[in-house]
Amino acid sequence: MTDLERYCTGLLDGTIPACRRMKQVAERLLEDLASPGEFHFDPDIAARHIGFIQRFCKVPSGRIGAPLRLELFQRARLEAVFGFVDDNNLRRYNEVLVIEGRKNGKTTEAAAIELDLLVNDGEGAPQIYNVATKLDQARLGYEAAVRMRQMSPMLAKHLRKRVSDIYCPMNMGFIKPMASNTSSLDGLDAHAATIDELAAIKNRDLYDLVKQAMGARSQPLLFVITTNGFVREGIFDAQYKYACDVLDGKISAPRFLPFLYELDDRAEWDDPACWEKANPGLGTIKSRAYLAEMVQKAKDDPSFKPTVLVKDFNMPQTSESAWLRWEELNNEATFQIPFDYGIGGFDAADTTDLNAAKAIFMRPDDPNVYVRSMYWIPEAVLEEARRTGSRRERDNVPYSLWVEQGYMRTCPGRKCDKQIFLDWFRELRDREGLYMLYIGYDPWHIDDSLLRAFQAEFGPDSMIPVRQGVATLSQPMKDLAADFRDHRVIYNNNPVDKWCLVNSEAKSDVNGNIQLVKTLDPRRRVDGTAALLCAYTVLQDKKDLYINLN
Structure with missing residues (x-):
């Protein structure tokens, strides 16, 4: 029996604690072993790569210089990565995503794989990159490979350490660290790359460039290692969703192999019997006693709990200062309920900021708040990225994609005419047939002429000013947060809504009153949350009258 079979069987029969996602991985791999199609499993090829790593690579930290002995889960993973090949012995998988809790040996494993791919993969002039957002992060994996080379007499004999890379004279290949400098990444001819800490990357530009740099190679490998993180609706969440869709059979991606180690439920975080679900190296690579200390600290210090949930158990979170936790704001429910009447709200920008409008609805005997949204951004914002050829959009979010998907619209020029709000509500x-009984707005940003135009369309009493201060917003914010915690706010899983909610922070005064505040980072927009609060504040005031009409 191969290590791959032994490990996957253990995941499925309960011998090895496993989350639902890893059980899905095990089922797929065992099925591929039993029923080969275009790709079959070659144990000799898998053994060649694993044997190289265990023979020549040394532990780069801790027990420095000791032989690197891969654990069962690592050997099984490498058997899957390297062992499935076609009739020409070319690898099936060209992309691997590994999400594990921290300190489970990801960086050491990746460094060993890089050295193996450099000298043991039969590739001419292999370019291998260790990539991260910052050069210091990229160097962590690279320096692990440097130390492995230094401590192995055979690798030190045949590989040269140059100023900026590890060079292999036999095949003219190299391993090099590289940060997210798009100009230096363009034009690469990568045979392999490791992306370290995908969750720290704030836009997908780095990932896309590395992925595209592999198109000329016969069997490239992109090895992505990461824990979860605090950056939401970015490349990590996109790749995680992609992996889940692959495992659920919604997407066919035969060359993509995910390993998702996580808890099935965040309530398992203080149950030691569940810890191995997110930490496959627990007790061997990662100290169980130290993890127990971290869990106890999180119990004693609630401000530390989000870090433990994210980094040790791969549970998504927002930042500690966020108004809502990820598990509170994340609602993937959708609705297609017909309504006749709604309550509107909008947040207008005076410059090139985001503009947001909401229409919210309720029904008798239904506690849910249903939300329709629209956003606008000046065309000049997108045009600037196209003109400069930059793949990095403003605010590190995919505005162009959101426009294509219909979540957002563009306005000519460098700012949006506030007529857009009136036009959208009129369009509804x-x-x-969705009539807005009332529309909440911030009077600071609306002039008298637009106000009169709204009143002419929706009635003289339709426009309700919502001033942006604690006196007006504190109680609505608290009530809205309670509705989010109960998952009663259904916004059709709108990614722009979710991004704004993730960015939203609340400031509290000495009396316990709260209000929405923008963060110090201007890229973290909260306009969607502000528009929702305008509508929700009016809903609270007019709820009895409104509910009776639906």
């Missing part, structure tokens, strides 16, 4: 009324 005329095209869909």
Whole structure:
């Protein structure tokens, strides 16, 4: 029996604690072993790579210089990565995503794989990159490979350490660290790359460039290692969702192999019997006693708990200062309920900021708040990225994609005419029969002429000013947060809504009153949350009258 079979069987029969996602991985791999198609499993090829690593690579830290003895889960993973090949012995998998709790040996394993791919993969002039957002992070994996080379007499004999890389004279290949400098990444001819800490990357530009740099190689390998993180709706969440869709059979991606180690439920975080689900190296690579200390510290210090949930158990979180936790704001429910009446709200920008509008709805005997949204951004914002050829969009979010998907619209020029709000609410009324009884707005940003235009369309009493201060917003914010915690706010899983909610922070005064505040980072927009609060504040005030009409 191979290590791959032994490990996957253990995951499925309960011998090895496993989350639902890893059980899905095990089922797929065992099925591929039993029923080969275009790709079959070659144990000799898998053994060649694992044998190289265990023979020549040394532990780069801790028990420095000791032979690197891979654990069962690592050997099984490498058997899967290297062992499935076609009739020409070319690898099946060209991308591997590994999400594990911290300190489970990801960086050491990746460094060993890089050395193996450099000298033991039969590739001419292999370019191998260790990539991260910052050069210091990229150097962590690279320096692990440097130390492995230094401590192995055979590797030190045949590989040269140059100023900026590890060079192999036999095949003219190298291993090099590289940060997210798009100009230096363009034009690469990568045979392999490791992306370290995908969750720290704030836009997908780095990932896309590395992925595209492998197109000329016959069997490239992109090895992505990461824990979860605090950056939401970025490349990590996109790749995680992609991996889940692959495992659920929603997407066919035969060359993509995910390993998702996580808890099935965040309530398991203080149950030692579940810890191995997110930490496959627990007790061998990662200290069980130290993890127990971290869990106890998180119990004693609630401000530390989000870090433990994210980094040790791969549970998504927002930052400690966020208004809502990820598990509170994340609601993937959708609705297609017909409504006749709604309550609107909008947040207008005076410059090139985001503009947001909401229409919210409720029904009798239904506690849910249903939300429709629209966003606008000046066309000049997108045009600037196209003109400069930059793949990095403003605010590190995919505005162009959101426009294509219909979540957002563009306005000509460098700022949006506030007429867009009136036009959208009128569009809901005329095209869909959704009539706004009341519309909440911040009077600071609306002039008298637009206000009169709204009143002419929706009635003289339709426009309700919502001033942006604690006196007006504190109680609505608290009530809205309670609705989010109960998952009663259904916003059709709108990614722009979710991004704004993730960015939202609350400031509290000495009396316990709260209000929405923008963060110090101007890229973290909260306009969608502000528009929702305008509508929700009016809903609270007019709820009895409104509910009786639906």
